[in-house]
Amino acid sequence: MPPMIDPSLFDQIKSKIEEDTTVRKELEQIVDELHQHVSFTQGLLSRIHSTPRSKYPTLLPQVESSIKSQVATVSKLSAFASQYPYYKYNQKWTRPLQDSLSTVLLYTWLSSPTHPLLTPSSLSTFYSVPLNLPPNHDAFHITTEEYLLALVSIIDDLSRLAMNSVTLGDTSLAVEISTFIKDLHAGFQVLNLKNDILRKRVDSIKYAVKKVEDVVYDLSLRGLIPPAAAGTGEAGEAAGEKKEE
Amino acid sequence: MSGFKRDWNGNAKKRDGPKPPPKKVVQNQYTPMFETLRDELDQHHDRRERIIKASRDITALSKKIIFALQRVRKIDKELPKNIQAEVDTRLADISKLLATIAPEIQGINRYRYARSLMCLEELVEALTFLHYLKTQTLITPEQLTPIMDDLVRKAITPPEDVPMTDVNEPAATSPEKPEEKEIPKVSLTQDDYLYGVFDLTGEMMRFATTSTALTGTMAGGGAPGDEEPRTIVEDMHELGSFFEMLPVGPGKRFQWEKKLEVTRQSVQKVERLGYDRTIRGSERPKGWIPDLSGGDQPEEE
Numbered sequence: 001m002p003p004m005i006d007p008s009l010f011d012q013i014k015s016k017i018e019e020d021t022t023v024r025k026e027l028e029q030i031v032d033e034l035h036q037h038v039s040f041t042q043g044l045l046s047r048i049h050s051t052p053r054s055k056y057p058t059l060l061p062q063v064e065s066s067i068k069s070q071v072a073t074v075s076k077l078s079a080f081a082s083q084y085p086y087y088k089y090n091q092k093w094t095r096p097l098q099d100s101l102s103t104v105l106l107y108t109w110l111s112s113p114t115h116p117l118l119t120p121s122s123l124s125t126f127y128s129v130p131l132n133l134p135p136n137h138d139a140f141h142i143t144t145e146e147y148l149l150a151l152v153s154i155i156d157d158l159s160r161l162a163m164n165s166v167t168l169g170d171t172s173l174a175v176e177i178s179t180f181i182k183d184l185h186a187g188f189q190v191l192n193l194k195n196d197i198l199r200k201r202v203d204s205i206k207y208a209v210k211k212v213e214d215v216v217y218d219l220s221l222r223g224l225i226p227p228a229a230a231g232t233g234e235a236g237e238a239a240g241e242k243k244e245e
Numbered sequence: 246m247s248g249f250k251r252d253w254n255g256n257a258k259k260r261d262g263p264k265p266p267p268k269k270v271v272q273n274q275y276t277p278m279f280e281t282l283r284d285e286l287d288q289h290h291d292r293r294e295r296i297i298k299a300s301r302d303i304t305a306l307s308k309k310i311i312f313a314l315q316r317v318r319k320i321d322k323e324l325p326k327n328i329q330a331e332v333d334t335r336l337a338d339i340s341k342l343l344a345t346i347a348p349e350i351q352g353i354n355r356y357r358y359a360r361s362l363m364c365l366e367e368l369v370e371a372l373t374f375l376h377y378l379k380t381q382t383l384i385t386p387e388q389l390t391p392i393m394d395d396l397v398r399k400a401i402t403p404p405e406d407v408p409m410t411d412v413n414e415p416a417a418t419s420p421e422k423p424e425e426k427e428i429p430k431v432s433l434t435q436d437d438y439l440y441g442v443f444d445l446t447g448e449m450m451r452f453a454t455t456s457t458a459l460t461g462t463m464a465g466g467g468a469p470g471d472e473e474p475r476t477i478v479e480d481m482h483e484l485g486s487f488f489e490m491l492p493v494g495p496g497k498r499f500q501w502e503k504k505l506e507v508t509r510q511s512v513q514k515v516e517r518l519g520y521d522r523t524i525r526g527s528e529r530p531k532g533w534i535p536d537l538s539g540g541d542q543p544e545e546e
Contacts, residue, residue, distance in 0.1 A: 087356035
């Protein structure tokens with residue numbers, strides 16, 4: 001009678017488990033590297049809380065160059081991870097990738113007085129990795145959730161900056177941040193969220209909104225809102241609306 | 246739409262001025278982007294929901310198959326008719342459910358929803374157990390693939406156009422209407438297989454216990470001509486060593502260890518049965534049948 005277990009089965013399964021282990025080890029190395037670049041960038045970016053806007057021209061180029069190393073690592077990750085089922089391993093990198101996305105979002109927002117927000121597609125161009133993929137295409141990409149989570153985290157950072165910019169005497173930046181955060185908050189309310197991590201993080205946006213509103217309120221109470229809010233007309237208007245809400 | 250106020254007489258009050266416009270969601274430059282993102286998220290959530298629902302049903306059906314199989318008393322190519330019939334109906338139901346979710350779990354989505362597809366583990370358990378009871382061997386992943394493909398295919402292509410054989414039927418309705426469309430497959434991951442087999446050891450233990458208690462013989466043995474018929478005790482030992490020798494799967498170390506521990510216990514329970522049989526089995530008079538009246542085992546039909 002045939003044996004209970006096919007003799008070739010053991011080796012077949014063993015080699016698959018070993019392959020899986022190797023893949024994970026390699027991924028961990030790349031993800032570690034990404035993590036280091038991201039932490040460094042985050043560290044640099046934390047200086048915005050003590051750097052007046054006039055000094056940005058010296059700070060931001062440093063951020064930019066460290067973002068470049070992140071992008072390089074992400075493309076390494078993308079090349080490696082695309083050989084395997086994306087969702088089998090994406091838990092390994094989704095957090096550092098979110099953090100990386102948020103540094104890029106924050107950097108671009110700060111780098112121009114018009115405060116551009118990178119959309120998912122421009123972000124994917126920035127990293128030159130694809131966005132959401134059709135089901136028949138299994139490769140590395142940036143997911144919708146990752147983008148949204150990254151957005152939540154820059155909202156947090158900016159709400160802190162709103163306070164600190166006032167301390168640094170840059171009241172118009174606080175007003176600009178307030179407009180931006182309120183717009184994003186309205187945007188997030190368009191989403192239908194489930195009880196998951198995204199929902200939990202999005203729920204925290206209201207505290208950021210409250211924080212910046214308080215700052216703007218303090219400013220308007222004391223007549224410290226810059227007239228025409230340093231070029232951004234709508235910002236002043238937003239501050240005017242503030243009281244009735 | 247009960248939007249009017251009443252005066253103190255209870256009559257509907259006239260609005261002063263025009264009807265205010267319906268409350269609009271705040272629109273700003275980012276709204277369109279968020280709307281796109283919302284649609285993507287909605288699709289994902291809906292798909293996940295559908296998968297989870299089907300998965301829950303498939304799990305329940307697989308469990309019912311396993312329960313039915315636990316009423317089998319010996320390893321044999323043919324299952325008892327009534328049990329085979331029950332297994333077949335359950336499998337047909339599973340087949341329908343699999344076919345509904347099959348298109349949703351193709352390609353990249355297979356692993357995306359892996360955690361919502363725990364039913365596949367349960368199904369593997371049922372199928373491996375069925376295979377063991379018929380052949381006394383462990384089914385391989387390669388043998389499982391065609392079975393899974395079959396299950397999905399059965400529900401997608403309706404069973405060989407039965408009404409078409411009707412003589413009165415005009416031949417106009419061609420039986421081969423859909424050109425062999427690409428039938429989506431439900432693939433099993435290595436984890437589905439391994440964790441299903443882990444659970445198989447528990448079922449084998451249960452089967453060994455009941456069948457030994459009720460028939461007085463250790464299940465297994467194969468053809469009567471075999472010089473050394475293999476029993477389920479040996480099979481359990483082999484499965485036990487199989488798992489002990491495998492490297493621990495990365496990523497799920499905790500779950501793996503837990504399952505392995507349960508398997509160890511099952512192996513030991515069955516080997517205890519083997520010991521009891523050897524040492525006391527001969528003391529039983531021929532034709533001895535244990536008292537079943539107090540047992541919670543289902544009656545054999």
